Amino acid sequence: MSDFVARRPIWSLVILVAVALLLWLVFSVWTPGMEAAFGRKRVFLSALFNGITLGALYFLVASGFTLIFGLMRNVNLAHGSLYLFGGYLGYSIGELTGSWLVALLVAFVVVGLVGVLMQVFLFRWMEGQDLRQTLVTIGLSIIFADLLLWSYGGDTFQVTTPDWLSGPVTLPLAVALRSNGEAVLMTYPLVRIAILVGAIVLGVLMWLALNRTRVGMLVRAGVDDRDMLSATGVRVQLVFVMVFAFGAGLAGLAGVVGGTFQSLQPGEDTRILLSSLVVVIVGGMGSIPGAAVGALIVGLAEQFGSVYMPTYAVMLTFVIMVVVLAIRPQGLAARR
Amino acid sequence: MRKALMAAVAACSLLAASSVANAQEKLKIGVMATLSGALTSGGEDGVRGVQIAAKELGNKLGGREFELIVTATDASPDSALRAARKLVEQDKVQIIIGPLSGSEGIAMRDYSKTVPNLVMINGSSGALETTFVNPSPNFFRFNSDGAMWMAGLGEYVLKDKGYKRISIIAEDYSFPYTQVFGFALGYCRAGGQITQRQWVPLGTKDFGSVIANIPDDVDAVFLGLGGGDSVNFLNQYSQTGGKAKFIGGSIMVDQTVLSSKGAAKRLLVGTPSSGGVADAWDDPRWKAWVKLYQESFPADKRFASPSLFATNYYNAVKALAIAMDKVKGDIADGGAKLRAELAKVELDAPNGKIKLDDNRQAIATTFITEVAELPNGDLTNKFVRAVPDVTQTLGLSLDAFKAVGLPSRTNPECKP
Numbered sequence: 001m002s003d004f005v006a007r008r009p010i011w012s013l014v015i016l017v018a019v020a021l022l023l024w025l026v027f028s029v030w031t032p033g034m035e036a037a038f039g040r041k042r043v044f045l046s047a048l049f050n051g052i053t054l055g056a057l058y059f060l061v062a063s064g065f066t067l068i069f070g071l072m073r074n075v076n077l078a079h080g081s082l083y084l085f086g087g088y089l090g091y092s093i094g095e096l097t098g099s100w101l102v103a104l105l106v107a108f109v110v111v112g113l114v115g116v117l118m119q120v121f122l123f124r125w126m127e128g129q130d131l132r133q134t135l136v137t138i139g140l141s142i143i144f145a146d147l148l149l150w151s152y153g154g155d156t157f158q159v160t161t162p163d164w165l166s167g168p169v170t171l172p173l174a175v176a177l178r179s180n181g182e183a184v185l186m187t188y189p190l191v192r193i194a195i196l197v198g199a200i201v202l203g204v205l206m207w208l209a210l211n212r213t214r215v216g217m218l219v220r221a222g223v224d225d226r227d228m229l230s231a232t233g234v235r236v237q238l239v240f241v242m243v244f245a246f247g248a249g250l251a252g253l254a255g256v257v258g259g260t261f262q263s264l265q266p267g268e269d270t271r272i273l274l275s276s277l278v279v280v281i282v283g284g285m286g287s288i289p290g291a292a293v294g295a296l297i298v299g300l301a302e303q304f305g306s307v308y309m310p311t312y313a314v315m316l317t318f319v320i321m322v323v324v325l326a327i328r329p330q331g332l333a334a335r336r
Numbered sequence: 337m338r339k340a341l342m343a344a345v346a347a348c349s350l351l352a353a354s355s356v357a358n359a360q361e362k363l364k365i366g367v368m369a370t371l372s373g374a375l376t377s378g379g380e381d382g383v384r385g386v387q388i389a390a391k392e393l394g395n396k397l398g399g400r401e402f403e404l405i406v407t408a409t410d411a412s413p414d415s416a417l418r419a420a421r422k423l424v425e426q427d428k429v430q431i432i433i434g435p436l437s438g439s440e441g442i443a444m445r446d447y448s449k450t451v452p453n454l455v456m457i458n459g460s461s462g463a464l465e466t467t468f469v470n471p472s473p474n475f476f477r478f479n480s481d482g483a484m485w486m487a488g489l490g491e492y493v494l495k496d497k498g499y500k501r502i503s504i505i506a507e508d509y510s511f512p513y514t515q516v517f518g519f520a521l522g523y524c525r526a527g528g529q530i531t532q533r534q535w536v537p538l539g540t541k542d543f544g545s546v547i548a549n550i551p552d553d554v555d556a557v558f559l560g561l562g563g564g565d566s567v568n569f570l571n572q573y574s575q576t577g578g579k580a581k582f583i584g585g586s587i588m589v590d591q592t593v594l595s596s597k598g599a600a601k602r603l604l605v606g607t608p609s610s611g612g613v614a615d616a617w618d619d620p621r622w623k624a625w626v627k628l629y630q631e632s633f634p635a636d637k638r639f640a641s642p643s644l645f646a647t648n649y650y651n652a653v654k655a656l657a658i659a660m661d662k663v664k665g666d667i668a669d670g671g672a673k674l675r676a677e678l679a680k681v682e683l684d685a686p687n688g689k690i691k692l693d694d695n696r697q698a699i700a701t702t703f704i705t706e707v708a709e710l711p712n713g714d715l716t717n718k719f720v721r722a723v724p725d726v727t728q729t730l731g732l733s734l735d736a737f738k739a740v741g742l743p744s745r746t747n748p749e750c751k752p
Contacts, residue, residue: 039549046548054542154372154408155380156564158571158598168577189575192544261575262541263568266372267410307545310508310535 029174029183039307042175045186047307048300053192053261055299056199060254062276062283062291063206064247070223070286071243073130074123077137079251080273081144086111086252087259087268088148091157100162100260107252115248119241141269149266159259165191195257202250203292210288219243223286278317282324284331293333363402363665365656366423368416368434369459369649371408374507374539374564377592378645379408379436382459385642385649386433388632393657398665409435411509411538413443420447424454430667431455433652436645438463438482438511448472453670455678457656460648462586463510464517464743467697468728474671476678476696478655478685479648480612480726482511483518483743485586487702487730488723489610490523493583497608499555501529502583505546505569506560508535510743515560515585517743521730524750530558535745540565543572550580560585566593570600586611589707591639594715601715607707608720612648613687614703615641615717625650625686640714651685658683693728702726 005012026048030041038044065079086107094103118140126132169190174183210216218239221229230236258264258272275298280286283294298317305313324332367386370379383406395401405427407419416435423429430453435444441461448456449472458466458477462485467477493499502523506512512535520530531554534546547569550557557580561569566588573580582604587593589609594601614622629642642650659677667674683690688701701724705717729737741747 043545043549047545050542050544050548053544149372153380154376156374156376156567158567160598161575166575168575187577189544189572191575261572263564263571265374265376265564267539303542303545306536306542307549314537 026173029177040175042186043307045173045175046188047303049188049192051300051303052296053196053299054303055296056196057254057258057261057295058275058279058299059199059203059292059295060257061251061272062279062295063203063288064250064254065276066280066283066286066288066291067219067243068247069280071219071226072123072240073128074133075130075137076247077134077273078118078140078144079137079248079276080269080271081141081148082111082114082248082251083255083258083272084148084264084266084269085114085144086255087159087264088152088157088255089252090256091159091259091264094159094256100159100165100256103159104253104256107256108249111252111255112245112249114252115244115246116241118248119244123244124237124240141273145266145269148269154266157259157264159256159264161191161260165194169193189261191261195261198257203288206288215239215242275317278321280331281321282332284334287331287333290331290333294331297332363397363400363431363667364427364429365397365402365404366420366427366429366432366434367404367406367459367649368409368419368423368432368436368440369406369645370411370436370440371406373410373412375411375437375562375587375592376564377596378460378563378587378590378643381592381639381643382436382645382649384629384633384638385646386653388628388646389650389653389657391632392628393653397657398660398663400660400665405429409437409440411437411440413439416440416443417447420444424451430671431457431656433457433649433656434459436460437509438466438514439509441466441477442510445470445472445475448475455656455667455671455674457652457678458648459652460645461511462514464514464728465510467695469742471695471697473696474675476655476675476692478651478681478683478690478692478698478700480698480700480702481518481728482514482586483521483730484700484726484728485611485702486515486518486522487610487726488522488704488721489583489608490519490521490528491526492610492704492720493556493608494523494526494528497556499528499581499583501531501554502556502558503532503534503551503554504530504558504560505534505536505550506558506585507538507540507562507565508745509538511562512560512585513743513745516558517740517748518730519558519583519585520748520750521740524748528750530750533745536561536565538565541568543569544576547573547576547578550578554580556581556583558583558585559588562587562590563592567596567598567600570603571598574600574603582607584609584707586644589705589717590645591615591641591643592645594707594717595639602709604707604715605709608704609707609717610702610704610723611644612700612702613642613644613717614705614719614722616708617687617703617719617722619686619688621684622686641716647685647687651683651687651690654685655681655683655690688722688724695728697728699725699727 090103090107093106168187171186173186175186176184279294283290301316305316369382409415409419436459445466456475462482464481584607626641658681662677663673690698690700704720708718
C-alpha cells in the first residue's frame with residue numbers, strides 16, 4: 001500500500017479524492033441543486049448499493065473462472081452453464097427441503113463434483129491444448145443448456161428467499177429531509193445486504209487461503225510455473241482437480257444466489273458467462289483481487305448505466321472493457 | 337462405397353415419397369409461440385389454447401385432418417423470423433398461427449408479404465403497427481392491439497380511482513409502447529398527468545434502480561411488464577417494502593402472473609387493468625370456455641383460468657376453422673379463397689364478438705377489470721365493465737388518430 005503511494009503519488013491523490021467525494025455524496029444530505037444535477041439521492045444511493053451487490057454476484061462467478069484460468073490456462077466457457085445448473089439445482093432442493101442454506105450447500109457440492117468429473121474425464125486428456133479445451137467447453141455449454149431446457153423448460157424460476165432474509169432494513173443514511181427537519185432514512189432489501197456480506201467474507205477467506213496456507217501456496221506456485229511445481233514432486237493433477245472443483249462449486253453457489261435476488265431461465269448461462277468474461281478481462285486474467293475490482297466496476301457500470309443512461313446501459317460495460325484493453329491490456333490488477 | 341451410395345439414394349427417395357404422400361393427406365399447421373425468455377408462461381398457455389381448439393374440432397379443418405407443428409420463439413423479431421422460415425421452408429406449412437409478442441408481429445407482417453401463398457393468423461401479438469402501417473394482405477389478427485386493450489382504462493383510473501398523477505414502468509419494445517399509447521390517450525385527455533416513464537429491456541433481471549427511481553409524489557404506478565419480468569419486479573418490489581398502488585397493463589395482471597408461484601403477486605390485489613379477457617366475467621360463453629379449459633388439462637399443467645394468450649390462440653384457430661369450412665379445406669389455389677373467407681369471418685368468441693376491419697384487424701371488446709382474491713387464495717380479474725366494438729383508431733377519425741403519431745417511448749405526450 002505505502003509502496004503504491006510512493007510510486008504513484010498523483011494516482012494515489014486522485015483515488016483519495018474520489019473516495020472522499022463518494023463518501024461525502026453518501027453521507028451528506030443533498031441540496032436541491034445537487035438533486036437537480038444528479039437526480040434524487042435515493043436513486044443514486046440505490047444504484048450504488050445495487051451495483052455493489054451485483055458486483056458481489058459477479059465476483060462469486062468470476063473468481064472461480066479466473067482461478068481455473070490462472071492455474072490451468074483453461075478458458076472454461078461452460079462456466080455459465082455451471083452457474084445455471086447450480087441455480088436450478090438450488091431451486092429444486094429449496095422447494096424440496098424448504099431450506100435456503102441446504103440449497104446453497106448442495107449446489108456448491110454437486111456442481112463442484114461436476115467440475116471434478118469435467119477435469120478428470122475431459123481436460124486432463126488435453127492439457128496444454130488451449131484451443132481444443134476451449135472448443136470442448138463450448139460444446140459442453142451447449143449440451144448443458146439443452147439438458148437444462150429439457151428438464152426445467154423455458155419458464156422463469158426464482159429461488160425462494162428465506163423468511164429471515166426477506167423484507168427491507170433501514171440504513172442509517174438520510175436520503176432527504178422532511179419539512180419538519182426529520183431525516184428520511186434509506187431502506188434496502190436485507191437479502192441483498194446478506195449477499196454482499198457473504199461475498200466479502202468469501203473473498204477474504206479465499207485471499208487468506210491463497211496467501212496463508214500451504215495449499216494456497218501450491219496454487220500460487222502453479223499459477224507462476226506449473227512445470228517447476230510438478231518437478232518439485234507436488235502432485236499437480238490433484239491441485240488441478242481441487243481448484244477446478246472449488247471454482248465450479250463457486251459457480252453453482254452463485255447460481256443459487258443469483259436465482260434468489262434475480263431469477264433463472266434459459267439464456268442466463270451465456271449472460272453470466274459474458275459478464276464474467278468482461279469482469280476477468282477488466283480485472284486481469286487469473287487474479288482474485290482483479291476479479292473483485294472487475295466485478296465491482298462492471299456491477300456499478302450496469303446499475304448506474306441503467307439509471308442515468310438507460311438506452312446505452314448495455315454498451316457501457318463493453319466500452320469499459322475496450323478502454324481497459326486499450327490502455328492496460330493485461331487487466332487492471334494483473335502483475336504482468 | 338458404391339453400395340452405400342445406392343442405399344443412401346434409395347433411403348432418400350423413400351423419405352421424399354413418404355413426405356409427398358403425407359402432404360396430400362394431412363394438413364400442416366405451423367404454430368409459433370414464445371417458449372423461452374420472459375414470456376414463456378404465456379407462450380405455453382397459447383399452445384394450450386391451440387390444442388384445446390384442435391381437440392374440439394376433432395383435429396379436422398374443412399374436413400381435412402391436420403397436424404400441429406409447434407416452434408419456439410423468444411419474443412425477439414429475429415427468433416420469430418427464424419421460426420417462420422423453418423415452418424415455411426422446411427416443414428412446408430401454408431398456414432401459421434402466431435406470433436405471440438409485439439415486435440415479432442411487426443417482423444411477421446413484413447415476412448408474410450414475401451410469401452404470398454402463406455396464410456398467417458396472429459396468435460396474440462399486439463403492436464399497433466402490425467396491422468396499421470403498411471398491413472400485409474395475408475396477415476390476419478383476430479385480437480385487439482395493445483392500445484385497444486387499454487380503451488376506457490385511463491378514464492376509469494382517473495375518475496373512479498382518483499389517480500391524478502402516475503408514473504410508468506414498462507418494457508422497451510413495441511407492445512408496451514402501444515399499451516402506454518392507448519392508456520395515455522384516454523388518461524391524459526381526461527386530465528391525468530404522467531410524470532415519468534421508465535423503459536426497461538425485455539428480460540430485465542435487476543429492477544433495484546428502477547424501483548428506487550419511482551417518484552414519491554405519484555398516486556399510482558402503471559406497470560407495462562409481462563411474464564417473468566412482472567414476477568421479478570413484484571418480488572423485488574416486495575423486498576424493498578414499497579407500498580405504491582399499481583395500474584396493470586394487459587399482460588401484467590394476466591393469469592400468467594396471477595398464477596405464478598410466490599407471495600409477491602398479492603401486491604397486485606386491487607389493481608385496475610384492462611385487456612381482452614376478464615377472468616370472472618359471468619357471460620355464459622366465457623364460462624363455458626373457462627370450463628373447457630379447466631377440463632382439458634390437469635390443474636398443475638394449466639392456470640386457474642385461461643389467460644389472454646390461450647384465449648387469443650384459441651380464437652385464431654376457431655376463426656381459421658370457420659373459413660376452412662367455407663372453402664372445404666381447399667388451399668391448393670395458394671390460399672386465395674381462404675384469405676377472402678377469413679376476411680369475412682365474424683367470430684362469436686368467448687370474449688365477445690369479433691370481426692375484422694379493412695386492414696384485417698379485429699374490432700373487439702375490451703374489459704376493464706380489477707384484481708381480487710378468491711376464497712381459495714387464487715387471484716382473479718374481477719369484471720368491472722366492458723367496452724364493446726373497440727376499433728383500432730379508438731373511436732377517433734382516421735386522420736385525428738394518425739395525427740397523434742405512432743407509439744414510442746415519448747409519444748403521445750401527456751398534455752392535459
